[in-house]
Amino acid sequence: SPILGSPETDSGPPPERQINLSNIRAGAMARRAAQGQPDTKDTPDEPWAFQAREFLRKKLIGKEVCFTVEIKTALGREYGMVYLGKDTTGENIADSLVNEGLATVRREGIRGNNPDQARLCELEDQAKASKKGMWSEGGGTHTIRDMKYTIENPRNFVDSLHQKPINAIIEHVRDGSVVRALLLPDHYLVTVMLSGVKCPTFKREADGTESPEPFAAEAKFFTESRLLQRDVQIILESCPNQIILGTILHPNGNITELLLKEGFARCVDWSMAVYTQGAEKLRAAERSAKERKVRIWKDYVAPTANLDQKDRQFVAKVMQVVNADAMVVKLNSGEYKTIHLSSIRPPRIEGENKDKDKRFRPLYDIPYMFEAREFLRKKLIGKKVNVTVDYIRAATGPGESTPAFSERTCATVTIGGINIAEALVSKGLATVIRYRQDDDQRSSHYDELLAAEARAIKNGKGLHSKKEVPIHRVADISGETQKAKQFLPFLQRAGRSEAVVEYVFSGSRLKLYMPKETCLITFLLAGIECPRSSRNMPGGMQVAEPFSDEAMLFTKELVLQREVSKTAGHSDARRITSFILSILVTDKPQKLLERVWANYEEKPVEEVVHVTEEKERVANYRAVYVTEICDTLHFYTQDVETGGQLESLMETMRAEIASQPPVEGSYAPRRGDYCIAKFADGEWYRARVEKVESPAKVHVFYIDYGNREVVPSTRLAAIPPAFSTRNLPAQATEYAFAFIQIPQDEDARADVVDCIVKDIQNTQCLLNVEYQGPTCPLVTIQFGDTKDDVGLGLVKEGLVMVDVRKEKHLQKMVTEYLNSQESAKSARLNIWRYGDFRADDADEFGYRR
Structure with a gap:
């Protein structure tokens, strides 16, 4: 059955039946000496034995057959005929073996009136005459394998393969997650435990009997029916404590992920770290099984099941x-x-020590x-x-040693x-x-x-770190009158300094940490006094004043653990006071003031006008390399400063991929996954999966260059962990032009895109962020040599209209753009060739009237 077929029912695996082919004999395959019995020895292959097995394996495994039973011995062994297909009209397997010279006929029991036996003899004679198989010259010694049952240094053996997939045949399934594999072409017979997972097992009791854990038999059959005697590829990933961990890849899927998805296995932390195919996929598969409560998760209750x-x-x-x-x-x-x-x-x-030290x-x-x-x-x-x-x-x-x-x-x-x-x-x-x-x-x-x-x-x-541990010697002078007096002149001379609000005692009483002075001070806000909260006093508990909690909450929301600026005033020998926080307070306190001063009648005062300094436009141009221009007039750039890091990463990544090529078709793309994709130039690049229509149509975005492509999944592979975005973030950044409107008409927009592609794509330019747009920053961009503004050039050529911004600090730029637009209008260039027209008309007709 195919590896991605429907899972079996939970009533247990179906019954098995062993059929021995009548009237023929094939060579015995190699067997390892019984463990714990020093008198036994390894038995090698008989000539052509392995070839006979391989002939049957490739012909029959996973296929439907029909069989008849002719003899059943007293010990229960059954002999009969096996046919390929649903009935006895199919290929007779015994006939095929004899015809290929891979089995001999048991002539001692032949009866002359049995046509099946007579046909076998005739086929054997023909094979002898044609010198097929065991009847060929040389005796077949070249067909005997050099079996290797042990590895002297398994860790070095695994490391030497560099996690490169190797061909193998699964010879035995111990349980759902442990198999015995024959590694080709060197015929190493090794036990492999699947990385990252563990299936229910068969526990051996003291009397030698095995008792299966729940779903152990089902898990074993799930793996057997898909992998036993199948051609697979195995990535040997690690060898801790002589245990070989690996991942088995079948053309139709990854058995590790399937076991998890169907609830036959659970993730294992200790071996998850070596799983090379992406640990997040295993967690997702396990999560799917938990949510569906299948098999070993049938009684599972999620930690957040009771939450909305x-x-x-x-x-x-x-x-x-x-x-x-x-x-x-x-x-x-x-x-x-x-x-x-x-x-x-x-x-x-x-x-x-921390408990004994009160400080x-x-x-x-x-x-x-x-x-x-x-x-x-x-x-x-x-x-x-x-x-x-x-x-x-x-x-x-x-507890005895743990707190509550x-x-x-x-x-x-x-x-x-x-x-x-x-x-x-x-x-x-x-x-x-x-x-x-x-x-x-x-x-x-x-x-x-x-x-x-x-x-x-x-x-x-x-x-x-092996370096010395950082020590923070912080002086706490809050509540200590003498220290406060001594410290005040220093603060007054320092003038304005920075601090962090560490604690809020009330609406107007705070504790500050001053990083430059490495001290803690308590202070009151100058000129105001907030209602006091309840607190313990020598005479008993002081009752909270009205709105004290609201005042304290307001101050907390505004300044707690924020970086503030303060200036020092004076001290009344009990506390440092008159500290002024340079924090912009909007009309947010209005509701609180309304409650505190509900019955207060304010006297008229002269209006005070506060003049605030308008911020200036910041022109901080940096060098970028334009890699992609989109049809929407957005574009992608790489920072020149980090270009060397990207080149180094790509060179190292491609060298590793060349030494360990990905298995074609082994990667199953999912939306949002980071991967590597083979571009048209035959090189691998980092990418993100944006959409999966089918295995033949996967939409990917090249995260370091900004271009998009639709590719088959065979051109995709898992990204090696060493080259993920954690080690080097995506290098392509999306931007749009500031101060210009995008033409709505497709033809008009295409003209602008063509112009920009010719001017700046694949060139080094200078870029400055002007303001934030709904999806990406809007920027001005200059040619690297002339320093001319590209967007302004589009306006001068009459290819786009100006997007008028209202921010005061941008008005100088807006004016320059509008003046260029008026020049284009006067010259009747491109969109202005029919003269002036209203902006809403331009939007409607895409600049083409």
Whole structure:
């Protein structure tokens, strides 16, 4: 049956029946000596034995046959005839073997009136006369294989193959994920365990009997029916502890992924790392089986099964980084929620010193904790992130050596497509938690986290560095009057300086961390006093004043963990006061003020006009190489500065592919996958799959050049991990022209595209980002030699109209473009050849009236 056929039912594999061919005898194949019996020896092939087996294997495996039973011995062995096809009119297999000289006829039991036996004798005589097979000259010693049952150094053997696919025949299936394979052409007989997965097995009891785990027999048959005695290719990927791990590739599919998809296997972390075909595919296949609750997952309950979809995936704004693995976010509903990053552990310190030292401050005293917090703070505070809940960690009580933990929502948090946990781990600022194999409460991107940690260890980043641990000596002068007095003159002389708001006590009382001075100070906002919150006092609990919570929440949302500027005022010997934060506060406080001053009647005052300085246009042109011009008038460029990195990557990647060519047809493209594609020039390039219509029509986007192509899947292969976008991001960046309108008419637009292609495609230019468009940045681009503006040239030639922008800092550029447009109108060039007309007419007719 084909490898991609329908899976068998779960009632167990169908019964097997062994049929021995009547009246003939073929040579015995080689057998290894019985293990544990030193008196036995390996038995070699008899001449032509392997060839006879191969003749039958290639003719019969996977085919439908018909058989008849002529004799059944007392021991239950059955002898009969086998025919290829549905009935006895098909090819007689015994006849074919004898005719090819691959079997002899048992003439001692021949009866003269048996036509089948008489025909076999006649066929044997013809084979002898034609000197076929075993009847050929030489005796057949050249047909005896040099079998190799052991490998002296299996690790070196596997490494020497460089993960190159080798031809093999599957000789035996021990269970669904362990097989015995004959490696060709050197006839190594090796046991191979499938990388990344494990099927239910057959446990051997003390009395020698085997008891199958649930679905063990079904999994074994699933693999047997697809691979046993099939021609395959095997990628030997690793050899830890004398166990050879590999991936078996069949022209019709990958058995590893199929076992997972049909619920016959589960992913295994320890061998997943060596799987070369993409660990994410295995996770996706396992996830599919879990969702359908098939076979070993029939009782599976997802970690987030009790959550609504809106609670599983949502967008939220990061308000506070609590620790190096947790943050407080604000939902669209206004609710606050604490999120923990899935499957990672922040930096920590071992031992009991931290508990004995009352001055212990985890943020500053735990190595790399401050760096980890700062990384998250700078990336996330005030930003909107995508949150995907992976699991809910139940609350736990305190143990003998473990503290109590409340319930935790653990999630994958991304911003701009970047997994924050993966970024944190890759910098060595967190480690990955190791789980029991059956523990499903883990990150949905667990393999990427492990890979990131491996890179960090290899490169000696952060926690894995052999350098001295960074020490943060931070002086806390908050609440200490004498130190505050001594420190105030220094702050006053310093004038304006930078700080980070570490804590908000109330709406107007904050704690600042000053990185330049490496100290913590408490201060009050100058000129205002917010309602006080409840707090413990010597005489008892002080009741909170009205709107104190609202004031504190407002200040938290505005400045907590933000970088602010402050200037120092004076000190009243109890605290440092009169610090002014240079933060732009909009009319957002209006609602709060309305509540606090609900009964206040304000006196009229003279209007104060605040003059703000308008920002200037920034002309920061950089060198780029234009690689592709699209029909939409968008274009793609590569930064010249990183061009050398791309060339080096492409050269190394192509050398590796040349030494280890991909198996044609082994890659199954899926939308969104990164891969490599063979272009028309015969070279391989990095690409992304955008659409799969059929195996013959796969739409790909070349991520380093910006062009698109429709190719058959045979021209695609998995991207080697060393050349993924994690090591070098996609080099093609999409842009559009600033200050110009795109013609709606196809012919008019084609004229503009042709003009641009001739001028700048495959040339080095200078590019400056002017403003952000709906899909990509809009830019001005200059010729590399003359520094002339390309877009302005299109306007001067009357090929496009000006897109008038309202931003004040762009008005000088807009004016220059409009003046050029007026010149084109006066000269009646191209779209202006019929004189002036309204912009809405231009849109309607595509500049062609």
